[in-house]
Amino acid sequence: MKKIFTKEVMIGLSVVVSIAMLVVIINFLKGINLMKPANYYYIEYKNVTGLTVSTPVVIDGFKVGLVRSIEYNYENPGSVIVEISLDNKLKVPTGSRAVLKVDFLGTATIDLLLNKYVSSNHKAGDRLIGENAPDMLGNIQNEVLPALTQMLPKIDSILTNLQTLVSDPALQSSIRHFNNITANLEVSSRKINYVLDNDVPSLMNDVKGVAHNLNDFSVQLGELKLADTKASVDSTIQNLNTITQKLNRTDNTMGLLLNDKSLYKGLVTTVNSADSLLNDLRLHPKRYVHFSLFGRKN
Known part of the structure; x- marks a missing residue:
């Protein structure tokens, strides 16, 4: 056999x-898993710079597929056909867009933007809408560089004015003055440090001594017999009140002198009479005094 x-x-x-x-x-x-079932779709791009086989296809940053092949479209020159494989569980709504993004380092990613406003889905093998995201370097070249070109004359003018300012003798003189001020401040700082290190401690010791003396004085003041002194003052005030009350009454001599008007008028009359008597004695002394050198006549 x-x-x-x-x-x-x-x-x-x-x-x-x-x-x-x-x-x-x-x-x-x-990155292609032949054992895992997938659906294949096609995308047409005008520019595939940075795009390679196995470039990830993501939705909101989550990888759902990758690029399977890249071929030039000879039937429509100027475009490239990209085949992508997506998880067969993923339903791609009609009108979804595949945006090719290239970062600053040149790494490409296809960001799949699902159309959430339709109920119909693409079938495997359909062609999706392809778009190229704005190139970062292109934006810099188209937007930043023109603005920078317009700023160059202003920058040149600023540098010229700055050079004129730096070469001005007045600025150099100001710098020298500033250096002198700095030196004076340094000397003053040293003096202040000397005072803080030498005079302030002695001053603080004096202050502590004064505080200690005040404390002793307060202790001595607290030890005084303030209660006895207060009682003595109260007694004196009470005696003064008693004397004042007696002076206001008419049952005593001083009260009568201060409160009886008739006694006051009598005293006034007596004083006036005494004054008249004294005036008459001064004017007519012979009426009241007799002098004789040879004795009194019988």
Whole structure:
């Protein structure tokens, strides 16, 4: 009986298995999982700078697929057809857009923007709408560079004025004055530090001594017999009140002198009479005094 698995057959099977394994390994290195079911879609771009096979396709930053192949569209020159594989669980609504974004480092990403306002979905093999996001470097070249070009004359004028200001002798003189002021401030700072280190401690000691003396004085003041002094003052005030009350009454001599008007008028009359008597004595002394050198006549 003839053998089925001859040496040539075994060699052929080994070659086939090796090629299959090589294809699987190459696709695995590219990020393509042949064992995982996927749907394939096509996108047409005008520019695919930075785009490579196995470039990720993301939705809101989450990877849902990758680029499977990139081919130039010879039927429509100026465009490139990109084949992407997406998870077969993902439903792509009609009108969804695939935006090709390139960051500042040149790394490309396809951002899939799903159309949430329709109920119909694309079928596997359909062509999606492709767009190129604004290039960052292009924005810099188109927007920043013109503004910078307009600013250059102003910058040149500012630098010229700055050079004129720096070369002005007045500025150099001001700098010298500033240096002198700084030196004076340094000297003043040293003096202040000397005062703080030498005079202030002695002053604080004096203040502490005064505070200690005030404390002793307050202690001594607290030890005084203030209660006895207060009682003595109260007694004196009470005596004064008693004297005042007696002076206001008419049952005593001083009260009569201060309150009886008739006695006051009598005293006034007596004083007036005494004054008249004294005036008459001064004017007519002979009426009251008799002098005789030889004795009194009988």
